[in-house]
Amino acid sequence: MRKVILFLFVAVTLVSAEIYSLMNFQPSSGAQTELFRSLAFEVVQIHEDGSVDFVANSLERRTILENGLSVTIKIADMQAYYQARNGTGRSMGGFYTWDEVSVWIDSLVAANPTITSVQSIGNTYQDRPQRVVKISVNNSFNDDDPAMANAWYDGLIHAREGAAMRNVRYWMMWLCSNYERNGYNGYQATWLLENREIWCLPVNNVDGWVYNESTSPGGGGMHRKNMNWTAGGDGIDLNRNWSVDWGGAGSSGDPGSQTYRGTGPLSEPESSNIDTFWQSHVPAQMHSTHTYSNALIYPWGWTSSPTTHAAAYSTQGEMMVQWATGEEHYTSYYFGPSAGNTRDHAYGVHGAMSWNHETGASFAGFWPSATEVVKLSRRNLRSYLVTACLAGCQYDPHEPGVP
Ligand SMILES: [Zn+2]
Missing domain, CATH: 3.30.70 (Alpha-Beta Plaits)
Structure with a gap:
């Protein structure tokens, strides 16, 4: 039956x-x-x-x-399910359209001119900018101080994971609003901005996000991949397009698959722009936010073999779990192989301690309710604090793992 x-x-x-x-x-x-x-x-x-x-x-x-x-x-029908839950009347169900996020980025930078700057690190397949905000007292975008470790944060590599962008956005607001304030939050934010260069890309897969807005303006859109449909399918999974074991198990060669890897390593501008940026702004910690399953996952994803930094990953993962409460951490191979993913590339090529943060429980899903997304943003802030604090510290391997 x-x-x-x-x-x-x-x-x-x-x-x-x-x-x-x-x-x-x-x-x-x-x-x-x-x-x-x-x-x-x-x-x-x-x-x-x-x-x-x-x-x-x-x-x-x-x-x-x-x-x-x-x-x-x-x-x-997940899109119908999330549409019904989000209701109507709020653009993207309250998750902010690309235009709204972009206006917000401009206003954040305008309100915090001494600790922020914004630049596009390159255009997407459909020629939209991937806008990265730098948050640091050394706020000149092109001046990377080698004494200040880089911490990288991105959201929405998968276009249907709106909570990821909301979490990164909250982190950016928290850093800016607490800088030079009194109290524990003020002390933490000020110390981070004085000792780190924090790079935030809240909307990675801009084209996919805009596509979801067009098909489901009230939120709940379920498109995952980028908008390069030239291979005959519906885009490339940007989280299978990176170089470590590109083409291996857990990625698909079928353009219609949700894990379609593209025609070659870094074939897509969205991933190659970031790789180019990382070459001159080497991340000590790379924290990429997704939805969902309340899990922090780390390299390797392409093989079941442990990394040479397995103990450091486990220790830091436990800190992030304790601070962010209620989450689990394990190597990404726990979900089965996923060749060509972002975290393996950031670790294996650039030496970053690399985290794929799956925010939210199954009931929250890809488009959490308005109250749940605020809870998640507050909770995950604490794990972002761990990656920012530990960037450049003893757990940072400083050298690429061996793929
Ligand atoms: Zn994802």
């Missing part, structure tokens, strides 16, 4: 706009698990019973049927 429902669902969605479903896979054998992994789905959560939640589009629902995988449908 379950298969009949899935078959009907596949048949219906073949002829309409893309629909994303939240599925649960229950592995019945080691062979089934291996088969599931080989198909490079976008895994969002692994449960204690060993079952796996993942997101499937129309192509991937066909793949499930063709391979006879045992799945249940948790949310048939």
Whole structure:
């Protein structure tokens, strides 16, 4: 019966706009698990019973049927689900459109001219700027002081993860509003700005975010990848487009897959712009925020082998968990292989301690409620403080890991 429902669902969605479903896979054998992994789905959560939640589009629902995988449908149409929850009347469900974020960036920099600056580090596939805000007392954008360690923060590499941008935005506001203030917050923010160069890219995949605005202006849009559709699919997964083990397991060569890796390492401007920026502003800590599953994950993602800095990752991960409360940390291979991901590149090529922060629990999902996203932003602030504080300290390896 379950298969009949899935078959009907596949048949219906073949002829309409893309629909994303939240599925649960229950592995019945080691062979089934291996088969599931080989198909490079976008895994969002692994449960204690060993079952796996993942997101499937129309192509991937066909793949499930063709391979006879045992799945249940948790949310048939995630976009409709989030749209209903966010209600109507607020642009992007209160998550801010690209234009609104851009105006906000300008106002933040205008209000804090001595500790901020903003520049585009390059344009996206559709020629929109990737705007990075530098926050530091050394606020000249092109003057990178080698004595002040770089800490990098980005959100929305995946266009449907609005909470990621909200978390980074809150961090930026917290730093600016607490600088030179009294009290514990003031002391922390002032010390960080006097000793670190903090680089924030709140909207990484600008084109995908704008596309989600066009298809779902009230929020809840489920497009994940960038907007380079020239390969015949619907874009490239920017989190499989990096150089360490590019093309390996956990990424797909099918342009319709949500983990499609593109035509080569750093083929996409969104990732190559960042790589170029990191070459001249080497990050000591790289903190990339995603949604969801309340997990901090770190290299390696491409192999189950531990990094040479596994102990440092575990120690820092525990600090971030303790401070941010209620989260788990593990190497990203825990979710299965994910070749070509950002954290492996930032660590393996640039030597950064690299974190992929999956913010929020499953009930919050990709588009948390208005109250939940504020809670997450406050909570995750503490993990951002850890990465900023530890940048350049003893846990920073200073040299690339060996891929
Ligand atoms: Zn993501």
